[in-house]
Amino acid sequence: MYKAVVIGGSAGSFQVITRILNSLPKNFPLPVLLSLHRLKHVRSGFVEALSIKSAIEVVEPSDKDTIKPGKAYLAPSNYHMYIELNKKIALSTEEPVNHSRPSIDLTFETAAQAYRDKIVGIILSGANRDGAYGLQKLKQLGGLAIVQDPNECQVKTMTEASLKMTQVDHIFTTQQIINFLQSLK
Amino acid sequence: MILSDQEVQFFVTTIKNASQYDFSEYSEKSLKRRLQKILLDTNLDLLGLINKIKTSKDFLEQTVKDITVNTTELFRDPQIWQTLKYRILPKFSENKNINIWHAGCSTGQEVYSMMILLNELDLLDKAKIFASDINTDALDAAKKGVYKYRFNIGYLDNFDKVIKENPFNYDEYNDVPYSKYFKIDKVSDSILMNDFLKKKPIFRQHDLVKGENLYFAKFDLILCRNVIIYFKYSLQNKVFKLFHDHLYTNGYLVLGMHETMLGEIASRFDKKGQAYRKK
Numbered sequence: 001m002y003k004a005v006v007i008g009g010s011a012g013s014f015q016v017i018t019r020i021l022n023s024l025p026k027n028f029p030l031p032v033l034l035s036l037h038r039l040k041h042v043r044s045g046f047v048e049a050l051s052i053k054s055a056i057e058v059v060e061p062s063d064k065d066t067i068k069p070g071k072a073y074l075a076p077s078n079y080h081m082y083i084e085l086n087k088k089i090a091l092s093t094e095e096p097v098n099h100s101r102p103s104i105d106l107t108f109e110t111a112a113q114a115y116r117d118k119i120v121g122i123i124l125s126g127a128n129r130d131g132a133y134g135l136q137k138l139k140q141l142g143g144l145a146i147v148q149d150p151n152e153c154q155v156k157t158m159t160e161a162s163l164k165m166t167q168v169d170h171i172f173t174t175q176q177i178i179n180f181l182q183s184l185k
Numbered sequence: 186m187i188l189s190d191q192e193v194q195f196f197v198t199t200i201k202n203a204s205q206y207d208f209s210e211y212s213e214k215s216l217k218r219r220l221q222k223i224l225l226d227t228n229l230d231l232l233g234l235i236n237k238i239k240t241s242k243d244f245l246e247q248t249v250k251d252i253t254v255n256t257t258e259l260f261r262d263p264q265i266w267q268t269l270k271y272r273i274l275p276k277f278s279e280n281k282n283i284n285i286w287h288a289g290c291s292t293g294q295e296v297y298s299m300m301i302l303l304n305e306l307d308l309l310d311k312a313k314i315f316a317s318d319i320n321t322d323a324l325d326a327a328k329k330g331v332y333k334y335r336f337n338i339g340y341l342d343n344f345d346k347v348i349k350e351n352p353f354n355y356d357e358y359n360d361v362p363y364s365k366y367f368k369i370d371k372v373s374d375s376i377l378m379n380d381f382l383k384k385k386p387i388f389r390q391h392d393l394v395k396g397e398n399l400y401f402a403k404f405d406l407i408l409c410r411n412v413i414i415y416f417k418y419s420l421q422n423k424v425f426k427l428f429h430d431h432l433y434t435n436g437y438l439v440l441g442m443h444e445t446m447l448g449e450i451a452s453r454f455d456k457k458g459q460a461y462r463k464k
Binding site: 060061062063064065076078079082084085090091092093094095106110 | 214215219255418421441443445447
């Protein structure tokens with residue numbers, strides 16, 4: 001029933017994202033779109049670190065790559081990652097948005113426009129407000145909005161900003177997020 | 186403000202009819218986003234914008250500049266510059282001339298990166314540097330060679346990685362002073378390129394959509410990085426064809442970190458990383 005999962009995270013989200021990816025089965029039926037902030041000078045090695053224990057393939061996509069199920073697409077460092085309506089990746093080096101490139105808002109908003117009510121959006125731990133606007137858009141277009149339980153977050157700012165803007169569907173711990181994703185068919 | 190695809194199309198058609206610029210083969214997402222930003226900044230609705238474009242040539246030019254503005258860095262993606270330093274540029278060391286075209290050079294940081302690298306390899310004197318962009322404001326900035334310092338502090342790390350360090354030999358360290366190539370003025374928060382670099386390139390306005398080679402030259406190396414991500418597949422292929430036609434055999438095309446050549450044209454190149462060698 002859902003066609004894609006989009007996840008945004010910043011400070012404190014790396015371990016969460018690693019746990020989530022490691023828990024997904026090899027035949028996970030959806031693509032996972034990841035827009036994660038990273039330190040400006042830690043530009044390489046991230047995709048390798050995420051791949052170590054992940055059963056699904058984790059890639060930093062090229063521009064115009066076609067999105068396929070059972071694969072995780074990590075927004076490349078220093079690029080915005082958009083989702084086109086024809087379910088292809090579009091990259092951009094436009095100015096950072098709210099000091100962020102990739103911008104979680106932009107990935108969420110364009111993914112929501114591409115997948116409408118067939119997408120699950122998840123905001124994780126982070127130290128700024130990026131993602132709040134994108135999650136709101138996703139919810140408005142009929143997607144399912146999930147926020148990591150702020151009590152569990154290393155840094156709450158991002159999840160709290162999202163909760164302030166959007167009446168979300170679920171506030172989940174990491175384990176609940178994993179259980180939910182594993183239940184998707 | 187959310188624009189519909191039809192509204193973006195209306196904008197593209199208006200520009201096309203009123204000028205020599207054609208955005209019909211630009212990627213939708215980025216184009217739409219930039220258009221929305223222009224509407225926000227100018228406080229106009231789409232019809233207001235269209236009217237102003239039709240009545241004022243200056244406003245049209247400004248709008249085109251706002252659409253085509255691009256960001257770049259000094260030695261962006263050091264690993265690509267290391268590839269150029271150790272694998273590609275040495276192949277041209279016996280050449281009498283080395284022709285290099287920076288297609289879509291924006292504000293010029295990569296043009297200066299290339300000249301610095303060439304100078305370190307003792308190849309700058311025989312290099313001819315051509316640099317083009319559609320955006321004349323960006324070209325003016327490129328000619329000036331002045332960049333913000335604090336905002337771009339990462340430039341220095343990139344410089345160290347490419348110029349001072351050797352990724353294949355950690356014992357090697359070339360302590361090249363920054364002042365050899367640029368002045369850092371912390372008072373005015375600026376990085377200022379040295380004159381001998383600034384006067385070297387031949388900067389020209391050029392629209393890749395037009396599919397012509399304005400330099401009437403052939404090239405050993407073409408850099409076109411993070412430009413074609415704004416183009417649709419059809420236009421990408423047209424541009425690749427243009428590059429192919431104007432590269433020497435065994436010349437190289439270098440693309441951005443996450444740009445790929447697809448389709449038939451790809452078979453006419455040997456690909457290694459982001460470097461495509463013309464067969």
